[in-house]
Amino acid sequence: MNTSSSARLRLAAIDFLNPAPLMWDFEHEPEKSRLAERYDIRYSTPSRCAEDLFTGQADIGLVPAAAYAIDPTMLIIPGCTIAAKGNIRSILLVTRESGPGAAQTVAMDTSSLTSAAYTEILFRKYWNPQARFIPVEPQLDKMLRIADAALLIGDPALIALEDSQARADRTGEELLYIDLAREWQQKTGVPWVSAFWTMRADALKGTSLSREELVADFVHSRNHGLTHIDDLVEEWASRIALSKSIIRAYLTENIHYVLDQACKDGLRTFFRYAHEYSVLPEEPELNFM
Numbered sequence: 001m002n003t004s005s006s007a008r009l010r011l012a013a014i015d016f017l018n019p020a021p022l023m024w025d026f027e028h029e030p031e032k033s034r035l036a037e038r039y040d041i042r043y044s045t046p047s048r049c050a051e052d053l054f055t056g057q058a059d060i061g062l063v064p065a066a067a068y069a070i071d072p073t074m075l076i077i078p079g080c081t082i083a084a085k086g087n088i089r090s091i092l093l094v095t096r097e098s099g100p101g102a103a104q105t106v107a108m109d110t111s112s113l114t115s116a117a118y119t120e121i122l123f124r125k126y127w128n129p130q131a132r133f134i135p136v137e138p139q140l141d142k143m144l145r146i147a148d149a150a151l152l153i154g155d156p157a158l159i160a161l162e163d164s165q166a167r168a169d170r171t172g173e174e175l176l177y178i179d180l181a182r183e184w185q186q187k188t189g190v191p192w193v194s195a196f197w198t199m200r201a202d203a204l205k206g207t208s209l210s211r212e213e214l215v216a217d218f219v220h221s222r223n224h225g226l227t228h229i230d231d232l233v234e235e236w237a238s239r240i241a242l243s244k245s246i247i248r249a250y251l252t253e254n255i256h257y258v259l260d261q262a263c264k265d266g267l268r269t270f271f272r273y274a275h276e277y278s279v280l281p282e283e284p285e286l287n288f289m
């Protein structure tokens, strides 16, 4: 917790392509310097972001939805999300040709909390309730050596999908690349919600920031990011092994950045099933700041 008005809020952010529009003002002038006086950003993976918030090493985090059920004393900052209302492209279950129903073991990307929980629900409810889950580093070949299917998220998933034909040519092995957000929506009728900004309930105490100023910082950053997609495509083309057209499609067609009513319904459905299938401890209320 911050104790003086000059103390900055510690922000745990995710070092993937998908949050880039949310981070626009935090990473670009003219707002960057102003926001640097309010927020101290540290980048990591989704699971690490949650850990930093829950262990008190961060005040605000782009937190995987699953983590919110672990500590519902946290407050959701309204407005922004990482979600999908169609294909998400970066959350994949990769299986052998026999499909997920035949998978006995699933290697789970250790950087994921939420997609891992969704995957477990999909197996328990629809595909194979007996499947076993093994946490593994996100390397497809390694994962498929020890399991029948693999969950990949984020940039490693985007790259694996781009490489899918080349991999099949290389290895002679045909794999299925299942987009889990599309699968989830077809089965449940609600959007897939991965993450949202979450803060410790006492985070604003001791700072001079009001609730409205804080919400505006995040919402304006997202809005500015969405008007700078061309710039983001240029920036990211040199950082990730993807074509500019894929980066653009991912930021404009795949990821949905507005935490709207449909996403809130999606979250409630996710939490209800997660509790029903013993994937998460309890079904939390959605508490907004």
Ligand SMILES: C=C(O[C@@H]1C=C(C(=O)O)C=C[C@H]1O)C(=O)O
Binding pocket: 014, 016, 018, 019, 046, 047, 062, 063, 064, 065, 082, 088, 090, 091, 111, 112, 113, 114, 115, 116, 153, 154, 155, 157, 194, 195
């Ligand atoms: C869309 C994605 O969402 C991310 C996936 C998360 C998870 O699986 O725990 C958490 C935060 C999101 O930023 C992705 O990484 O592909």
